[in-house]
Amino acid sequence: MLSNDPLLPPDPIRPYVKPTPENTHGGKTYTPTHPGLFQVDFGPRDEGEYSSRLIACRDFSPGEIVASLDNASLANEKAYSSVQFGPGVGDHLELNSDLLFMNHSCSPNVMMDLTGQAEKWCVRALDKGVKKGEPLTFFYPSTEWDMAQGFECHCGASDCLKTITGAKSLSLAALERRGGLSEHIRMLKERQLSSEGR
Numbered sequence: 001m002l003s004n005d006p007l008l009p010p011d012p013i014r015p016y017v018k019p020t021p022e023n024t025h026g027g028k029t030y031t032p033t034h035p036g037l038f039q040v041d042f043g044p045r046d047e048g049e050y051s052s053r054l055i056a057c058r059d060f061s062p063g064e065i066v067a068s069l070d071n072a073s074l075a076n077e078k079a080y081s082s083v084q085f086g087p088g089v090g091d092h093l094e095l096n097s098d099l100l101f102m103n104h105s106c107s108p109n110v111m112m113d114l115t116g117q118a119e120k121w122c123v124r125a126l127d128k129g130v131k132k133g134e135p136l137t138f139f140y141p142s143t144e145w146d147m148a149q150g151f152e153c154h155c156g157a158s159d160c161l162k163t164i165t166g167a168k169s170l171s172l173a174a175l176e177r178r179g180g181l182s183e184h185i186r187m188l189k190e191r192q193l194s195s196e197g198r
């Protein structure tokens with residue numbers, strides 16, 4: 001979809017094909033989209049989508065920008081790979097970069113910062129910061145209201161929510177506790193609570 005609205009993500013500048021062990025000769029021809037910042041770890045084969053991860057190539061201090069979403073584009077439809085940026089049914093984007101490989105964690109180390117104009121949107125380190133070699137993870141319900149594809153969470157956090165389907169089924173307190181809650185999710189949750197008379 002074409003977008004000239006500064007509030008919407010621009011068209012992707014660079015095409016992105018999701019790298020896999022199959023299309024990169026077992027990772028040998030994989031070229032990171034953000035060299036020096038993070039790179040994909042494909043993990044063991046045949047262990048499902050959670051085995052691939054995005055690994056930090058350096059430390060990031062609390063609040064530091066890890067990467068801008070400068071190659072993101074409007075998604076044609078909500079998908080396992082899309083990120084919700086607003087309250088509308090069509091408010092989803094595709095990241096078109098290795099950021100796609102960020103897994104969910106119930107104790108995340110980064111957030112999607114979707115405040116202000118689309119050109120400023122970024123992935124930002126949360127308060128605990130990120131150490132080189134750690135997987136970059138964000139709390140998917142901080143941006144996703146009702147996910148296209150829910151899953152059983154394997155993050156291993158002591159307060160793991162176990163089943164991740166989006167913010168719709170979580171309390172505001174549970175959402176706020178993880179850090180990085182997007183404004184559109186807060187708005188949808190407040191709307192849901194008031195429609196239920198709570």
Ligand SMILES: C[S@@+](CC[C@H](N)C(=O)[O-])C[C@H]1O[C@@H](n2cnc3c(N)ncnc32)[C@H](O)[C@@H]1O
Pocket residue numbers: 049050051052053080081082100101102103104105149150151152153154155
């Ligand atoms: C955008 S992908 C994230 C990258 C993923 N590793 C991949 O290779 O596509 C989202 C999918 O990864 C898997 N995933 C991410 N975080 C997970 C977690 N904490 N536990 C289990 N599966 C997870 C789920 O299948 C989810 O639909």
